[in-house]
Amino acid sequence: MTENQVASSFSFKIFERIKPDEYFRRFIEENVRPDGRALHTFRPTSIRQGAITTANGSAMVRIGGTTVVCGIKAEVAEPRVDRPKDGFLVPNVELSPICSANFRPGPPSEQAQVNAEIINQVLINCDIVDLSELCIDEGKAVWSLYADIVCINYDGNILDASFLALLCALKDLSLPTAEVLPSSIVQANSSMMIKPLKLRRLPISSTFCIFANPKVTLSDPTDSEENLSKETVSIILDTDGKILYVHKSGGAMCDAEMMKSCFSRANERAAELNELIERTSSQ
Amino acid sequence: MSRLELLTVEGLRIDGRRPNELRKITAKTSVLAQADGSAYIEQGNTKCLAAVYGPQEVRHRMQILHDRAIINVEFNVAPFSTSERKKRSKNDKRSLEIASAIKQTFEPVVQTSQFPRSQIDIYLQVLQHDGGTLQACINAATMALIDAGIPMIDYVCASTAGCIEKQPVLDLNYLEESSDSPELTVAILPRTGKVNLMSMESRLHVDMLESVAALATQGCEQIHTILDSVVRQNTQLLKDSMLQ
């Protein structure tokens, strides 16, 4: 490298640090993003199922630089009196300081709690799993599934990654056959493993962020893009094109036309990921 | 229930290893883009991830030391990593104890006096637990510190050894660890052979201690060779890419 090149490569790094929005705007004006993607492209995504052997079901998902691991542990629990057949599925999202310098050690941040709650509400309201399939003996014992979603590397768009990891871990889940003995002890037979949960639909999440100046919509934002834009749109679709969840907040730039374009991008993304999930599970 | 046979008549262990054999070790560095240095280590089925941030500004003013950097260690176990799901809070006593043991192990090795009034964060995440968490964490932290380019006087290599039916065995897995056999964790500085950490929480006859410790030390040296070759390989790759 010549001296000049060194100087210019330094100056653009300094430019990025002191004027991040202006730096970013210059890229967007050329219809390209700092990582080389077009505005509507998602980052390369990969899935690995069964990464954790101590868990009953697990998956590791990478979306560009964002890596999350979801591990599901099953425990026997007593069902609720009003729903004697239903088991439990409890999602939890962990954003520890290992994944980004911006997260502080301590109790779960608002972001972690909100993401876990969104996942929980979608699971409850959108008819994704039938919890009565987790029944061991009606009114006596059911399986309680704890889905812990741990972020290992954070580079934006945690909702999409967590959702995908949870789905693949649920697909990977296998439980021992169990029965309640007359002495009311639950006996599990780990030589007979079953796949208890069937997913009724495959919810696939796509997140976009909207820039005010110039007015553009970016698919799958990275960490720095998330910090620069205030307005985000998250859409969860199933593979039949039904919408399960839409959340838009943080600005006033988005109108019905923009939502429509987000829907069509989300549709394409859902088809693409559906294929990827199929390919991973058949391996 | 019959007692688990931990050693067969042929002298082989439950996972088919010989008594003085380590589990397979895989180590990688620079696995995380966000951290200044990071490493991932697999020792058999124990999987551990380490991230190092710093040297950076001290987060709490009152902790500042004017002659050297402070080292801050956070140890976290993923809830799905063990066979029993346990919701461990970050501040449970056991985690704090391990974090403080790791902190004390690295304090004399990292050249903290080069970075006065700053802080070095070491974050450790156990993804899968199959015995020997402490040793895996120490080895991962060493690799992450090297990856971050933080000056140290030497590697810190850790290994465990135990004693089953009066036979010293190296690198216990979870089954061996949990069946009442004593476990000794040793961390050494391989160049000088100085012992940096030695910890045991169970009963072992004093006559056996020397041979068990010697075996663990031998394990540390083997681990050193493996880690060193990974570091050298990485440096070679870096050198090649720079010369192109």
Place this chain on the structure above:
Amino acid sequence: MKRSDGRTEPSQLRAFAASQSLLNRADGSAKFSFGESTVIASVVGPAEVKIRDEKMDEATVEVIVRPAVGFPSTKDKLLERALRQTVEPTILAGMMPRTLIQIVVQIVQEDGNMLSTAVNAISLAMLDAGLPMNSLAAAVSAIIDQEGNLLLDPNSKELENASSVHTFAFDNTTSYNLLLSHCIGTYSQEQYLDCLDACKHASERVHSFIRTAVEKRIEKEYQQLQSS
């Protein structure tokens, strides 16, 4: 068709009620109800901000939700974030750099639509506190029930029979920009856009209600001033 609480039209909203300045220790406060759903919001600010949350070029907005019973759960955290992100764009935060605007939402009575009731209560409370704002947020909820009917402003009984729940918030600029869209359930894109449209028209009614509420109050204050 007749709805469970006696309303006759699917697009009929429940009776609004609002009162302002009911807490004297806060800079601004308001109570807002959609039928039985009632929320009190208080606003304090611009006030001193913790160094950790300080922003050099604008005010930090914080929303705290207190449930009617029990301790705050993750559900309330979700509500907090949605409310914060909805009202933040309406505040001229750049005029108050390095300060804190704290909004506390106390749920008084729940009968569906807590999110939209809270948005309206906060808007009124911010007006009452005299914060610099560029527009006013107003929210309305709708459901699509199992039979595919679109019902505006559902009560909790109707929510049990919902296949999807939609909440939208709009500002009161000429273009009625969309501030918030929180929709969960199973529905098609057409149904989503129908709800968006219906809620947009309904939010104009909420906006004009807020307007009359504020006008009436100022008139009353003016009369009091004159008589004294």
